[in-house]
Amino acid sequence: MELTARELAVVGALQDGLALVPRPYRALGESIGLDEAEVIDVIASLQRDGVIKRLGVVVRHRALGMTANAMVVWDVPDDRVDEVGAWLGVQPDVTLCYRRPRRPPSWLYNLFCMIHGREREAVRARIHALRESAPLQDIPYAVLFSNRCFKQRGARYRFDGEGEREG
Amino acid sequence: MASFSPPAPIASASEQTAGDVAPTGGLTELERRLLDEYQRDLPLVPAPFASIAARLGTDEAEVLRLLASLVERGIVSRVGAVFTPRRAGFSLLAALAVPALRLDEVAALVSGYVEVNHNYEREHGYNLWFVVTGDDEWRVNRTLDDIERRTGLVALRLPLERAYHIDLGFPLWS
Numbered sequence: 001m002e003l004t005a006r007e008l009a010v011v012g013a014l015q016d017g018l019a020l021v022p023r024p025y026r027a028l029g030e031s032i033g034l035d036e037a038e039v040i041d042v043i044a045s046l047q048r049d050g051v052i053k054r055l056g057v058v059v060r061h062r063a064l065g066m067t068a069n070a071m072v073v074w075d076v077p078d079d080r081v082d083e084v085g086a087w088l089g090v091q092p093d094v095t096l097c098y099r100r101p102r103r104p105p106s107w108l109y110n111l112f113c114m115i116h117g118r119e120r121e122a123v124r125a126r127i128h129a130l131r132e133s134a135p136l137q138d139i140p141y142a143v144l145f146s147n148r149c150f151k152q153r154g155a156r157y158r159f160d161g162e163g164e165r166e167g
Numbered sequence: 168m169a170s171f172s173p174p175a176p177i178a179s180a181s182e183q184t185a186g187d188v189a190p191t192g193g194l195t196e197l198e199r200r201l202l203d204e205y206q207r208d209l210p211l212v213p214a215p216f217a218s219i220a221a222r223l224g225t226d227e228a229e230v231l232r233l234l235a236s237l238v239e240r241g242i243v244s245r246v247g248a249v250f251t252p253r254r255a256g257f258s259l260l261a262a263l264a265v266p267a268l269r270l271d272e273v274a275a276l277v278s279g280y281v282e283v284n285h286n287y288e289r290e291h292g293y294n295l296w297f298v299v300t301g302d303d304e305w306r307v308n309r310t311l312d313d314i315e316r317r318t319g320l321v322a323l324r325l326p327l328e329r330a331y332h333i334d335l336g337f338p339l340w341s
Binding site for chain 1: 190201202205206207208209211212213214215216217227229234237238240241242243244245246247248249250251254255256260262274275277278283284285286287288289290291293296297323324325326327328329330331332
């Protein structure tokens with residue numbers, strides 16, 4: 001689905017977050033020439049259409065001590081990946097679950113999930129429990145704990161300049 | 168436009184540096200509730216912070232002051248939208264296998280792109296993982312081509328094919 005020009009303008013203005021002022025939607029509208037009611041309308045329709053997944057306080061979990069962060073990747077037979085993914089995506093503590101392409105020979109995993117926790121031991125125990133569950137038994141996998149976070153912030157989809165870089 | 172002056176920082180400068188510090192202590196009950204209950208469904212009304220304040224039994228100025236302070240302390244990255252991958256543009260998960268001695272230099276180079284949002288070191292042969300976003304697939308691939316050219320490394324390009332998880336925010340104290 002293509003976004004309208006108005007929707008693209010709102011997405012662009014939203015990517016750095018709302019101003020922390022009493023009327024944030026009015027403030028956002030002023031930067032793109034829409035009034036407050038139009039901004040609220042456009043955001044509501046972006047939410048309804050699933051372009052905006054959630055609107056609210058975006059927490060840096062690492063800053064709250066959720067520093068154990070594992071990306072667990074699985075090599076699931078292609079004819080089972082949707083079934084396994086649907087199961088894995090609703091397990092407690094699984095915060096993301098995506099299917100991605102394999103890139104043989106260097107990368108054979110096609111199902112990705114994230115598991116966060118305060119300590120590695122707790123995350124490892126959780127992964128162990130998942131591996132013992134029927135859908136994932138005997139599925140080759142790898143655990144990639146994150147070490148340093150070099151950058152984390154909201155995605156940017158709209159760019160004003162060409163080839164710009166942050167300083 | 169109405170202006171709002173953020174309060175003086177509460178965390179010390181050293182606590183604000185990396186984004187992976189853990190100032191977990193010192194969160195008030197009100198701050199915990201803001202973090203726990205407002206990761207989704209920010210009220211879509213003209214004065215959303217007044218509406219939150221009414222539900223939390225405080226006033227608008229206090230909610231704004233607390234949110235600005237949480238941003239200042241690095242606990243909240245922003246109050247805003249999380250977009251569904253691939254619905255507002257194109258994004259790609261990419262990985263590089265960087266020789267250990269070059270990791271800092273290559274990580275800094277990758278973080279330097281506005282198109283890159285998340286950039287993490289992970290414990291694996293592919294040790295640098297990052298997300299590249301852009302208006303469209305062409306722009307994202309062009310960014311990756313540029314990263315490959317400047318680093319002399321070949322990136323794994325792993326676009327999302329299907330999402331199996333519905334993001335409800337992050338359970339912090341459950």
